[in-house]
Amino acid sequence: MKAALAAAPRDTVSAAIQAAAARGRPALVGFLTAGFPTRLKFKDNLAAVASVCDVVEIGVPFTDPMADGTTVQRASFVALADGVTLPWILEELKSLGERHAAPILLMSYLNPLLKFGLEALPRAAAAAGVAGFIVPDLPFEESDDLKRALDREGLALVQMVTPVTPPERLAMLCRDAQGFVYAVTMTGTTGTPKGATEVPPDVLEYMDRVKRCSNVPVCAGFGIRSREQVARFAGHVDGVVVGSALVEVLERGEDVRAFLRSLREPP
Amino acid sequence: MNSLPRTAAATVGFPDARGRYGAFGGRYVPETLVPALDRLQAGVERYLNNAEFQAEFNHELKTWAGRPTALSAAPNLSKRWGAEVWLKREDLAHTGAHKINNAVGQTLLAKRLGAKRIIAETGAGQHGVASAAAAARLGMPCVVYMGAVDVERQSPNVGRMQLLGATVVPVTGGDATLRAAIDEALRDWVSDPNATYYCIGSAVGPHPYPYLVRELQAVIGREARAQMLAQAGGLPDVAVACVGGGSNAIGLFHPFLGDTAVTLLGVEAGGRGAGLGDNAASLTRGTPGVLQGSYTLILQDAYGQVRETHSVSAGLDYSGVGPEHAYLMKSGRVAYESATDDEALDALAECAKFEGILPAIESAHAFFGARRYAQAHPGARILIGCSGRGDKDMPILQRTLLKDLGR
Numbered sequence A: 001m002k003a004a005l006a007a008a009p010r011d012t013v014s015a016a017i018q019a020a021a022a023r024g025r026p027a028l029v030g031f032l033t034a035g036f037p038t039r040l041k042f043k044d045n046l047a048a049v050a051s052v053c054d055v056v057e058i059g060v061p062f063t064d065p066m067a068d069g070t071t072v073q074r075a076s077f078v079a080l081a082d083g084v085t086l087p088w089i090l091e092e093l094k095s096l097g098e099r100h101a102a103p104i105l106l107m108s109y110l111n112p113l114l115k116f117g118l119e120a121l122p123r124a125a126a127a128a129g130v131a132g133f134i135v136p137d138l139p140f141e142e143s144d145d146l147k148r149a150l151d152r153e154g155l156a157l158v159q160m161v162t163p164v165t166p167p168e169r170l171a172m173l174c175r176d177a178q179g180f181v182y183a184v185t186m187t188g189t190t191g192t193p194k195g196a197t198e199v200p201p202d203v204l205e206y207m208d209r210v211k212r213c214s215n216v217p218v219c220a221g222f223g224i225r226s227r228e229q230v231a232r233f234a235g236h237v238d239g240v241v242v243g244s245a246l247v248e249v250l251e252r253g254e255d256v257r258a259f260l261r262s263l264r265e266p267p
Numbered sequence B: 001m002n003s004l005p006r007t008a009a010a011t012v013g014f015p016d017a018r019g020r021y022g023a024f025g026g027r028y029v030p031e032t033l034v035p036a037l038d039r040l041q042a043g044v045e046r047y048l049n050n051a052e053f054q055a056e057f058n059h060e061l062k063t064w065a066g067r068p069t070a071l072s073a074a075p076n077l078s079k080r081w082g083a084e085v086w087l088k089r090e091d092l093a094h095t096g097a098h099k100i101n102n103a104v105g106q107t108l109l110a111k112r113l114g115a116k117r118i119i120a121e122t123g124a125g126q127h128g129v130a131s132a133a134a135a136a137r138l139g140m141p142c143v144v145y146m147g148a149v150d151v152e153r154q155s156p157n158v159g160r161m162q163l164l165g166a167t168v169v170p171v172t173g174g175d176a177t178l179r180a181a182i183d184e185a186l187r188d189w190v191s192d193p194n195a196t197y198y199c200i201g202s203a204v205g206p207h208p209y210p211y212l213v214r215e216l217q218a219v220i221g222r223e224a225r226a227q228m229l230a231q232a233g234g235l236p237d238v239a240v241a242c243v244g245g246g247s248n249a250i251g252l253f254h255p256f257l258g259d260t261a262v263t264l265l266g267v268e269a270g271g272r273g274a275g276l277g278d279n280a281a282s283l284t285r286g287t288p289g290v291l292q293g294s295y296t297l298i299l300q301d302a303y304g305q306v307r308e309t310h311s312v313s314a315g316l317d318y319s320g321v322g323p324e325h326a327y328l329m330k331s332g333r334v335a336y337e338s339a340t341d342d343e344a345l346d347a348l349a350e351c352a353k354f355e356g357i358l359p360a361i362e363s364a365h366a367f368f369g370a371r372r373y374a375q376a377h378p379g380a381r382i383l384i385g386c387s388g389r390g391d392k393d394m395p396i397l398q399r400t401l402l403k404d405l406g407r
Helices: A009-022 A042-052 A070-081 A085-094 A111-114 A121-127 A142-149 A167-174 A200-214 A227-233 A245-250 A256-262 B031-047 B050-064 B073-081 B099-112 B128-139 B147-152 B157-165 B176-193 B209-217 B219-232 B247-256 B323-331 B343-353 B361-376 B390-399
Strands: A027-031 A055-059 A106-107 A130-134 A157-163 A181-183 A218-221 A239-242 B072-073 B084-089 B116-123 B142-147 B167-171 B195-198 B237-242 B262-272 B288-290 B296-297 B332-340 B381-386
Touching: A009 A027, A009 A055, A009 A130, A009 A157, A009 A239, A009 B167, A027 A042, A027 A070, A027 A218, A027 B247, A042 A055, A042 A085, A042 A256, A042 B128, A055 B084, A070 A245, A085 A111, A085 A121, A111 B237, A121 A142, A121 B147, A121 B167, A130 A142, A130 B262, A130 B390, A142 B147, A157 A167, A157 B031, A167 A200, A167 B031, A181 A200, A181 B237, A200 A218, A200 A227, A218 B176, A227 A239, A227 B296, B031 B099, B031 B209, B050 B099, B072 B219, B072 B262, B073 B084, B073 B288, B073 B343, B073 B361, B084 B219, B099 B209, B142 B147, B142 B176, B142 B262, B147 B157, B147 B167, B147 B390, B157 B167, B157 B390, B167 B176, B167 B361, B176 B195, B209 B219, B209 B247, B209 B262, B209 B323, B219 B247, B237 B247, B237 B332, B237 B361, B247 B262, B247 B323, B247 B381, B262 B343, B262 B361, B323 B332, B332 B343, B332 B361, B343 B390, B361 B381, B361 B390
Parallel strands: A027 A055, A027 A239, A055 A106, A106 A130, A130 A157, A157 A181, A181 A218, A218 A239, B084 B381, B116 B142, B116 B195, B142 B167, B237 B262, B237 B381, B262 B332
Antiparallel strands: B072 B084, B288 B296
């Protein structure tokens, strides 16, 4: 499958987002916690998310998810109690009959990656079809070791930026960004509902600023849960990340595909 | 023992510009907090050694917090142990423990940085009480995150915090102890990084906190060192402190690092045994990893998941430890061992009965470590950091020591 001249895995992430944007809509990046609500259902849930989303983010559960709100915390603790581990996630992905068209990113706090070993991680992740990582507790200044390791397999380390990132720092973070720039919509944890579903003008202005700095696509994330919000972001960013809202759909046992489609088009 | 040289130069120069103590330390936080930590760093550089700040800090410590705290001879423990025992009495400091030193210093800094509110985490409640008191004095609102398990076992401190005007938020997630409280405080801070000041209670977390807390707590060791010279006529052979996150230990040890003849001994919580989950001995039983902003030694499983801990003392019940302690252990300058729940309670009872001092259960770990040292080194001159008083521990002492007495 992999031709000698094939693009690095991280480029498939940018390409998938750009392809959606080229069709005139923000790309949809869907997040699910691995093995939530049960390990047994992981592959089915993943397939459902991948069938609608342009990129899939799989959350590696962690005992101390300091950047996550209550929904993802809860999902993480359930998954951990069910025995979900990083090696298990990679095995599950490796054993998929057919790879999903949507590129897969792993979102993990740093410690589970360190324990797996930065030597072994890139090869194992690439073999499982993972295109890159998002590490919420790893700021740019501490990221050299992981970035160098992931480079060996052409995997992305996705950079986050926030509304309180000063301009010079924003420029620096965007300059080296891989895959896409993850523009956090607000100061806060994942899933935090702030002002229900509206998107204030200053958030869009901030997205425009990020967009001007970045050579790779920009996706907005944190607190996005409605079609109205997604529509507001259109034209300002290349994609949106939907996390906690999707995890809540999984938690309630509702139709994942229907929910994700509803973010794009009227029901 | 190892043969690494115990020189001042090997230890006093840290942290480096990146907040590292050798391999340990650093700054592992969400991007949202990076500008806030940069501002804190700039504030620390601008104010910490500034004469006006130091004057106000020292004035508050002296006229409000009750410093300097006494150095007490412990004649009865000395006789019983066959040693010369001295106690650095942080239990006499305002609010009942060394925590007040750090809380006063950080709230003064927060004020200068323009913060509108103070948040803090607490385990035993001592740092929460100290933060609430310092915030009340400076007229700033204060929110304290406290694990639900600790709210129950350290209930006298919850009421104290409330009387001091703080809002106490019980944390039920995770292990519902100190680690979960820190996670929740970090989430609060991520939500409001500009107006909120996170007053962290131990020498843990992302740079510059371990450095800042050490500098504010080093008053313990500076006083103790001068008092030993004046009262005992010389430096101790060994200084002993309990280690949870490690703020009282680093505060006591740091001014002695250059005194290579002084052995430094940290005592961790050995809990009910050696198994993972049965203790809180991150230094003696942990492995390297990243927890709550810092690369340090942590108690974790084979998949990098942080393990719950057990200790009879809420203040030591933590899966990580300050990065400088990890470095001081690797460098060989400080020796670390542990005392079990029962050993600590036994040492607490002995000190109370024979010296008329009820130490905190945390501090009692240091007393046990000191007694063990005395047994191996007859006649030694021993300085014990009595980091806090045990009044807050009455609910747990009712269920343990007092129950055994049949009361």
